Amino acid sequence: MGIKVTDSWLDQASVRSGVGLDTNMGRIIFYEDKNFQGRSYETSSDCAELTSYLSRCNSCRVESGCFMVYERPNFMGHQMLVRRGEYPDNQRLMGMTMSDCIRSCRMIPMHRGQFRMKIYERENFSGQMNELMDDCDNIQERYRMSDCMSAQVMDGHWLMYEQPHFRGRMMYLRPGEYRSMRDMGTGPMDMRIGSIRRIMESC
Missing domain, CATH: 2.60.20.10 (Crystallins)
Structure with missing residues (x-):
């Protein structure tokens, strides 16, 4: 035992x-x-x-x-x-x-309120910016962004995926500022963000 x-x-x-x-x-x-x-x-x-x-x-x-x-x-x-x-x-x-x-x-933690985050095309919150309040299964297709290299999470907890349709490696973001996705320590430095999903309370 x-x-x-x-x-x-x-x-x-x-x-x-x-x-x-x-x-x-x-x-x-x-x-x-x-x-x-x-x-x-x-x-x-x-x-x-x-x-x-x-x-x-x-x-x-x-x-x-x-x-x-x-x-x-x-x-x-x-x-x-x-x-x-x-x-x-x-x-x-x-x-x-x-x-x-x-x-x-x-x-x-469980989150029951609204979800809101901003994603930026370049590091340090520069370049094209888009605000999300729900899931996005293909960032490049919806927002025409060449990349997502920084983010600000205002509300809720989120998962970023390497590929569209919530596939590939993932990265967890909780409320806070992320000036460089390349400094997140997820492994290889070439991870691109293809899709983003909210972590809902129905765990």
Whole structure:
């Protein structure tokens, strides 16, 4: 039977409330081995370095909410959105050949309000600008933009995709300013943005 390593923040929250974990809170469990075997680590918040708790991570289970998982520490490298469900093999999930390819994660808060962001053709919010409030399955076709190299997210949480129709590598954006997409640490520097989708509350 695997050994469970629980996030201390979760323990403290449960003790203070006197009840179990809030079912509206995102919750993910990482396992050292495939098929949910070996030691495990459970969290409901961001984790910049999973190897602080586990020597490796080969499977995960999302019990509630949505998370972004990353192949490198500090939310860098190849990333993938995971929703409620079971992921018995991280190699297949991430499309990687690494044996322990999840090194960090971000919890995506539920958002029930409007969605709004601005995308710019060039870095530092210059060049052609367009404002989005819903999904866009083909940026080049809809806006005639040659590229999307910076963005400002005012409301909601978004996913940018490398290809049109929400395909290829993805990049998570939360409210804030992104002066250069090339500095996001997603991997190869030539990632272009082909489509953008809102992360809805129905995770």
